[in-house]
Amino acid sequence: MTSLTRRLAHRAVHAAWRRIDRWGEIVPGTTAAARFGTFGPGTAIGFPTATIMNPERIHLGADTLVGRQVTLSVGYGLGDTHAPARALVVGDRCVIGARCTITAHESIRIGDAVWFGQDVFVSDASHGYADPDTPIGEQFGTHQPVEIGSGTWIGHGAIVLPGARIGRQVVVAAGSVVRGEIPDHCVVAGTPARIVRRLEPGVGWVGHQGDVRPVSAGLAALGGLTDLELAELTGP
Known part of the structure; x- marks a missing residue:
């Protein structure tokens, strides 16, 4: 392959990828957006996604940006009828960085203008270990609602554990593991x-x-x- 051919092929591949990237976005008016419980105006989910499970129980506010390869998940499997209708609620003007995972089983509430770095993990449930004869992965833990207040920043790679209640205008440093109650403005x-x-x-x-x-x-x-x-x- 000549140098010119390689350059042309390279240009064509990247042009095609830009089109796929643009056409693959989930935005208002698309079939994928219509499956959500709420999908606010100006909101977009980048392409490709990782996992979107039970979107009818996920509610996204207006002007919220969700990055590529993000998981937004509700319940324990497709069509889980036991999950609440508003299990995962994200406010307006939020930013969810690439490769984040938010997995709700009962209630995760994220306020307005909350920004996540990349690779953040949030869940409202974990696994039990009380039965020594049952594999840990088969022992479902209790559901503990999670709340993240408006204006908060969650740094790269942070983990927000079940039951965490983070106040407004809070900075969570990269790589932190958050549990319990965090007051406003800290x-x-x-x-x-x-x-x-x-x-x-x-x-x-x-x-x-x-x-x-x-x-x-x-x-x-x-x-x-x-x-x-x-x-x-x-x-x-």
Whole structure:
């Protein structure tokens, strides 16, 4: 194959992929979008998807972007009639990064303007282990609803465990494992995630060692973790 032929073939392949990428998107007006319980205007799910299971029980708000190879799943199998009609609800103006997995069995609620990095995992159920003679994978755990408040950022590779209730305007650091209750306006990090900085009205953003960062408006309102904070979280 000559150099010119290779260039032409390369151009043709990428042009075809761009068309497939565009035509494969799930957007309002498509047959796939119509299968959802709610599919808001301006919302799009990137192509290819990973798994979309029982979409009639999934509700997506307006202007929400779901990345490629994302799993949105409700129930334990196709046509699961025991799952609630609104098992998975995602608000307006959300961003769900590539390869994220959100699997609901009873209730996962995600507020407005919540952004996920890539490879985030969220579930409201796990497996039991009480019966020593039954394989763990066959022991279904209890359902524990998950809530993620509006304006929150979930960093790359974070895991949100069953029963987690994350407040509004929370930063979850990359790779964190979140369980339990997380209050509004704080930064959490680690495994399990714990608060490393929180907003104190009239004072500022206060770190766990008492250092204070000022409150500011706009994109620079909250900086990342300091080297010391990261060292303490990842140390022995």
